[in-house]
Amino acid sequence: MARELEPKIMLAEWLFVETVDDIRRRSHDPGTRDRYELLGIAPLVRKLLLDNPGLLDTVRAARPDVPTNFRIKQWKASEEAQERVALSYWLRLGGPELVGGPDYPALTKLKQFVGATVGEVDGQALTVREIVRHYAHVEGGVHFGVPKEPEQLVLRKMAPLLLGRSTGQIEVLAHIGSIVVDALTPLRNSILSSPMIDTRMHHLNESGYFDGHWTEVHYAKTAGHLHK
Structure with missing residues (x-):
């Protein structure tokens, strides 16, 4: 079954499917990816979720019944780490444990997901939105810019220390990417099974x-x- 033509939606559907597939490739087995591949996840997620409007909003308008379930285990310091009150942490980010399995309770609202906690910097929570915007707008995913927020400054200071020897904290983008892909795959499959046509x-x-x-x-x- 196909849907009648709306040129903007047809283009958005093509771009949506390609973007989801690109994030899937870049997020798979992040330990084998170089920093440039992982950095490229940030603008792709931004394009899908954070632009105004994001690709997700544009595509979902024509398919409102297809669910988008973001299964993320929000980051929190371990009990052991919380007990080490004398140890000061500058930056801590979640790893693979952020990715919730198919039975994990889902966030169904985009606003909830982009506001979910994935780590902390200088004792303050870091959200999905802040991480994606930092790597897209400061470290060169889209722009190579000047940090405007305190958390961006800390992340920017960490980056040169990791270049050439480790993908370091940037692997968090792959874990965010995996969650995004899982959430958007039903919508992707709906597009492929009944695309907009002329x-x-x-x-x-x-x-x-x-x-x-x-x-x-x-x-x-x-x-x-x-x-x-």
Whole structure:
């Protein structure tokens, strides 16, 4: 089944699917990714969730019944660390434990997810939004800028210490990316099963794909990856 044409939505659907798939690739096995690959997750997540409007909002407007469940285990200091009152921490970020499994309670509202805690800096909570915006706007994901907030300054000071020897704290982007991909996969699959089409140009072929449509290229590319 396909949906009748709205050119803006058709373009948004294509970009949404490609973006989710790109985040999936970059977030897989983050210990094997270099810093540049991980940094690239930030602008992709920003484009999906934080822009005004984000791609998620644009695409979901045409598919309001498809759920988006963000399963994140919000960061908190361990009891052992809390007891070490004499030890001062500058920066602490969550790792793979941030990613909730399929049975973990989900945040269904985007506002809840981007405000979820993934670490702390100088005793203050760091949220998904702050981490993504820092790597997108300060460290070069989109812009190479000047830190404007205290937490950005701390993260910026840490980065040069890690270049060339470790992906360090930036792996948190991969864990955020994994949560985003899991949440948006039902919407991605809905798009692929019933994409927006132009009935004057796109006709269903014997393989179940629409000739001349972007999904035809997508499936061909996917099949090529599977046979490599």
